[in-house]
Amino acid sequence: xxxxxxxxxxxxxxxxxxxxxxxxxxxxxxxxxxxxxxxxxxxxxxxxxxxxxxxxxxxxxxxxxxxxxxxxxxxxxxxxxx
Numbered sequence: 001x002x003x004x005x006x007x008x009x010x011x012x013x014x015x016x017x018x019x020x021x022x023x024x025x026x027x028x029x030x031x032x033x034x035x036x037x038x039x040x041x042x043x044x045x046x047x048x049x050x051x052x053x054x055x056x057x058x059x060x061x062x063x064x065x066x067x068x069x070x071x072x073x074x075x076x077x078x079x080x081x082x
Contacts, residue, residue, distance in 0.1 A: 008032055043076040 014025045033039060046052055055069035065073075073079075 008036075041078055043073065043078045048072055 010025070010029070015021045051069050052072050055065040055073050058065040058069070
């Protein structure tokens, strides 16, 4: 129906203790994300909210954030998984 949607949360939908399952699911991740209309990621806790928000805002506007702002984002735990 119009009001339904599919939610994929890899940290929940994939057994994190099962390396075989994770390996099989990771192969599908490109297709999953490619099919998504919207993607939301949790980067981890905020340590410097003002600079992190400024960095993301600049990136969304296709402007270059400062190296320090960019490092705040790229050092997040989520990027260690990619």
